[in-house]
Amino acid sequence: MKKIATLLTVLALTAIATAALAAGKTTLPKGYAKWEKSKQQIVTDKNSLFHGIHYTYVDKKAFPVYRSGGTYPEGSQFVIEYFAIKDVGGKPTAGKKSMVVLMRKDKKQKATGGWLFAGFNADGRLSGVDPVKNCYECHLKMAKTTDLVISKFAEFK
Numbered sequence: 086m087k088k089i090a091t092l093l094t095v096l097a098l099t100a101i102a103t104a105a106l107a108a109g110k111t112t113l114p115k116g117y118a119k120w121e122k123s124k125q126q127i128v129t130d131k132n133s134l135f136h137g138i139h140y141t142y143v144d145k146k147a148f149p150v151y152r153s154g155g156t157y158p159e160g161s162q163f164v165i166e167y168f169a170i171k172d173v174g175g176k177p178t179a180g181k182k183s184m185v186v187l188m189r190k191d192k193k194q195k196a197t198g199g200w201l202f203a204g205f206n207a208d209g210r211l212s213g214v215d216p217v218k219n220c221y222e223c224h225l226k227m228a229k230t231t232d233l234v235i236s237k238f239a240e241f242k
């Protein structure tokens with residue numbers, strides 16, 4: 086009996102370690118700069134978490150659903166790059182990069198609705214935010230009916 090309990094503990098710890106490792110080694114997908122790219126999006130509200138200029142990138146698995154609606158296939162990916170607003174002769178222009186966020190459809194991510202959410206610093210290193218509290222909850226609130234994707238194709242280009 087004791088042996089089984091020990092074995093179960095070891096298995097549970099291994100599962101936790103594996104999950105932590107998976108989250109800890111998420112990296113930005115290579116080549117996302119070549120995906121479908123949105124026009125410049127500006128959030129001027131200084132109180133917003135997303136104050137600044139951003140560009141959304143959509144990969145080719147996600148794009149047909151983004152355009153026409155439905156459920157995203159496994160592996161679909163979105164990346165957003167955020168920048169400060171720099172005034173160039175009265176024209177708002179992307180200044181210093183502030184952060185990058187990633188969503189990847191991944192059925193293993195049960196706590197976050199089947200999407201992997203990851204936040205990165207400007208240098209591309211994981212910022213270590215809690216994907217449930219700091220990402221998923223807001224996406225669930227704002228985009229329950231669009232498979233957790235908030236932005237709209239109509240505003241993309």
Ligand code: HEC
Nearest residue numbers: 163164186187188202203204214219220223233234235236
């Ligand atoms: C307070 C609400 C909120 C939180 C918290 C939040 N997001 Fe978002 N997210 C948004 C909004 C609003 C958009 C749409 C932006 C636009 O329309 O250009 C968005 C868009 C995105 C997109 C592009 C796909 C889509 O849904 O349109 C990704 C990727 C993304 N967020 C990842 C993340 C990650 C990763 C985190 C956590 C580090 C996070 N988000 C936290 C509100 C939030």
